[in-house]
Amino acid sequence: MAVLRLEQVSKHFGAIHALNSVSMTVEQGEVIGLMGDNGAGKSTLVKIIAGNFRPSHGQIFIKDREVSFHKPVEARENGIEIVYQDLALCDNLTAAVNVFLGRELTRNIGPFKILDYRGMNEAAGKLFKELKSETRPRDLVRQMSGGQRQAVAIARTRLSSADIVLMDEPTAAISVRQVEEVLNLIRELKRQGVAVILISHRMPDVFAVADRIVVLRRGTKVADKRAADSSPQEITGLITGAIELA
Structure with a gap:
């Protein structure tokens, strides 16, 4: 059973047709x-899946159940998390606090509730261990590498045990070593049975981790095929229009 299925999804902004009858499925892991x-x-499609936009036409199914999201929290409640390109992290806070941002753990001291930093540190540490990341819960985000920041953002998606993680350009503007860290995080999500939709302009990164590649051109899907059956040259041709369909 597909964890996500889109059928003939379109999005119009007035006279602008951002998406035209896009259909696709995503399987577990x-x-x-x-x-x-x-x-x-690409971004319009991901924002529809994440609940930021409503489609003008078409249907969305989560595990064969039709859904209609009016806001992002509804997508999250249905097992969809998104890691934006800017990561939405607070540089002056620790990794653990960032993981729990908006979902902080608290404990009672008499009639008062205070933040449970110890509990958040322990839980975040377990998440980083599950992701096989060397990120430390007590480190400040501003002191972290690009790869460690991605680990914090991805760990946040694991709090809700998401079935689908949407990632927007996770390897942009980071070093080669950090890119490999992020690709390993994606591989670990896959190993845990989490489906990942990866937006990226970096062809080697996509071919390193993707099972399938979906290509959009001017709002229309022009390819949906196994990565093993394609090549960077073919995908480049599909993106530019040198190849019409595949």
Whole structure:
């Protein structure tokens, strides 16, 4: 059973057709590389899945149950988490506090509730261990590498035991070593049975982790095929229009 299925999803902003009848499925533990040029519709599609936009037409199914999201919290309640390109982290707070941001653990001291830093540190440490990350719960985010920051953002998605994680350009503007850290995090999510939709312009990164590659061009899906059956040259041709369909 697919954890996510889109059927003929379209999105119009007035006269602008950002998406045109896009259909796709995502299986449990599958990594989908979502590729396309700027303006191809990738971010619009992900924002529809994440509950930021409602589709103009089409249907969304979670495990064969039709859903209609009016806001992101409804997508989260249905097992969908998103890691935005800017990560939405607070540099002046620790890794653990960032993991629990908005969902802080508390404990009672008499009639008062205070933040349970020890509990958050312990829980975040377990999440980082599960992700096989060397990120430390008590370290400040501003002192972290790009790869460690991604680990914090991904650990936050594991709090709710998400079935689907959407990742927007996670390997942009970080070093080669940090890129490998992030790709290993994606592999670990896959190993745990979490489906990942990866938006990226970096062809080697997509081919390193993706099971399937979906290509959008001007809001239309022009390819949906196994990564093993394609090549960077073919995907480049599909993105640019040198190849019409695959």
